[in-house]
Amino acid sequence: MDLKQLMNLPGALAAFTYTDKGDLTDHVVREGSEITREVLDLLAHSCVANIAIATLEARGWEALTGQKGFEPLQGFSMIGLEWSVVLTGRCGVIMKNRDVNYEDAFNAIEACGAAQHMQGAA
């Protein structure tokens, strides 16, 4: 799964990958979109932060309540007024809210994240 495949998701405006520190490593933006590289760079940093916070919450919730099912965390999504970003540890995709299919997006970025992880390991 690469960025071009993520861009095939319905309503995809941009797809991007980043390091575990949040530095942007690659990105694709749909022509005519107002998403800029600067926004993606900022977004990548917030992705890393949000995944870390969500992992903390998932782990804490499971430890405190005994309720299992959150870990390992599959991803996180931030929903804005016009678009949503769906993200995992190392890649994210921005999609228009009116077209977004969250389940397909989470499955797609999980595959993308696994590919990125394998590239990093190599």
Next chain:
Amino acid sequence: MHIVKQLMAIPGVIAAGEFAYRGDRFQYEGALTAEFARMASILCRSNTVNVNMQSEIFDSFAENCGYKPAQGWIMRGAQMSICNIGNYFAFIENRPELLNDVMTILRAKVGDIGDDLLVNLYARIGGDVKEALY
């Protein structure tokens, strides 16, 4: 039908509720104890304020880029997820199409969230909002 009851009628929704202000005032239905529901409300309120703060930062970089005001977030776990729009949340199982259905209902029923999140959250429990916040 109330949003929480509507969500709870869907198979696979574990619990649903709404929270206000600090997350310590809430109501809910489903398979959570009152204490766990209180913790869930605080977790949801915390994430909501966090993504709202991030949307403000994005907007300062690229005004009207389409993110602000933040509407909500999803935390996707291995077998279950938390969905949040405005001050409503749902704990759901990861069943096929359930996430999309719950998000469609939440977006349609809660509506677009306005600019001033804290005022919106506080107003849900009544009182003089401006006096309390400013």
